[in-house]
Amino acid sequence: MEKAIEVRDVKKYFYSKKRALFKKSEVKEFKAVDGVSFDIYKGEIFGLLGPNGAGKTTLIKMITGLLLPTEGTILVLGIDVVKETIKAQRNIGTVLAGDRSIYWKLTARENLEYFGALYGLKRKEAKERAEMILERLGISEKADQIVEKFSTGMKQKVALGKALMPNAPILLLDEPTLGLDPQSAINLREIILEFKREGKTILLTTHYMEEADFLSDRVAIIDSGKIIALDKPDNLKKSINEVKTMKLELMGASYEIIEGLKNLEKVQNVLSHYNQQNRTFEVTIHHYDGESVIHEILDYVLKKKAKVLNINVEEPSLEDVFIHLTGKSLRE
Numbered sequence: 608m609e610k611a612i613e614v615r616d617v618k619k620y621f622y623s624k625k626r627a628l629f630k631k632s633e634v635k636e637f638k639a640v641d642g643v644s645f646d647i648y649k650g651e652i653f654g655l656l657g658p659n660g661a662g663k664t665t666l667i668k669m670i671t672g673l674l675l676p677t678e679g680t681i682l683v684l685g686i687d688v689v690k691e692t693i694k695a696q697r698n699i700g701t702v703l704a705g706d707r708s709i710y711w712k713l714t715a716r717e718n719l720e721y722f723g724a725l726y727g728l729k730r731k732e733a734k735e736r737a738e739m740i741l742e743r744l745g746i747s748e749k750a751d752q753i754v755e756k757f758s759t760g761m762k763q764k765v766a767l768g769k770a771l772m773p774n775a776p777i778l779l780l781d782e783p784t785l786g787l788d789p790q791s792a793i794n795l796r797e798i799i800l801e802f803k804r805e806g807k808t809i810l811l812t813t814h815y816m817e818e819a820d821f822l823s824d825r826v827a828i829i830d831s832g833k834i835i836a837l838d839k840p841d842n843l844k845k846s847i848n849e850v851k852t853m854k855l856e857l858m859g860a861s862y863e864i865i866e867g868l869k870n871l872e873k874v875q876n877v878l879s880h881y882n883q884q885n886r887t888f889e890v891t892i893h894h895y896d897g898e899s900v901i902h903e904i905l906d907y908v909l910k911k912k913a914k915v916l917n918i919n920v921e922e923p924s925l926e927d928v929f930i931h932l933t934g935k936s937l938r939e
């Protein structure tokens with residue numbers, strides 16, 4: 608398979624000065640991306656899944672040439688992003704999370720035409736392409752209104768439209784559906800799949816496991832600047848087949864009772880979320896081996912006088928893969 612993007616041993620360290628009274632200021636090093644390697648093949652959707660602060664945006668910014676890596680090499684269609692930044696950038700359309708680079712005082716159409724000119728399109732070409740993209744993204748009707756008044760979803764579509772203007776073969780989408788209402792998110796995911804059908808290579812970052820699962824041909828799970836797993840979503844889920852997931856909704860429980868669950872034999876991970884409104888705990892339990900441990904869990908909970916409102920035994924999700932590997936939730 609032909610490679611569209613090659614990332615080799617890439618690191619990005621940030622440095623900040625910590626001032627202390629009467630002492631020499633210390634330089635603190637922060638490893639935002641800490642030795643990452645992967646390939647993205649032509650025509651695939653590659654998902655980078657990880658919690659907030661995992662290093663996803665930093666990686667995208669390095670691939671697109673906006674940030675210099677501290678170490679390592681990035682090739683885009685064989686072109687070194689550091690050595691030939693502009694040449695590499697010609698192959699990429701990028702939308703960063705909460706993209707503010709579109710002009711809010713211009714209309715959607717003016718934005719696209721302006722960026723088209725910036726990318727070197729002739730006036731007529733830019734007009735035609737903007738028209739086609741506005742149509743594709745379903746925003747033709749509002750194309751001549753200023754962007755400032757648009758909803759978050761519409762603004763996101765204009766940002767995506769801007770990234771599509773140069774008709775680059777590779778798209779980098781950073782949290783494309785962040786902040787969108789469910790229906791707009793579904794629409795945008797459909798549009799992303801259409802781009803793939805047209806042969807574009809897409810790298811997207813997300814911290815929504817359903818999104819990574821639904822869209823990606825392969826997913827890299829990233830945490831604290833490192834890739835901790837990389838495979839097709841189904842293979843990742845199969846890799847934790849021996850781990851079963853049980854979800855409980857408990858009334859009258861406490862953090863202490865939930866901590867106690869961790870001491871049960873064959874229980875691997877316990878994560879909980881307190882729902883203030885209903886005063887219930889939603890508890891996710893990863894355990895090995897079926898029935899006996901389920902009985903033990905229920906016996907324990909009932910002995911502690913908590914009420915079980917709901918029990919679900921679920922198929923593993925990418926969130927479960929993440930919990931299995933890190934012991935924490937994607938949303939923490």
Ligand SMILES: Nc1ncnc2c1ncn2[C@@H]1O[C@H](COP(=O)(O)OP(=O)(O)OP(=O)(O)O)[C@@H](O)[C@H]1O
Nearest residue numbers: 621622637639657658659660661662663664665666
């Ligand atoms: N310019 C910078 N200087 C110092 N630290 C930075 C800088 N940019 C990012 N970081 C830190 O690097 C880490 C990774 O940030 P990054 O934005 O890549 O994460 P992310 O996975 O995209 O998460 P999010 O979804 O929250 O943006 C964070 O802890 C962030 O605070």
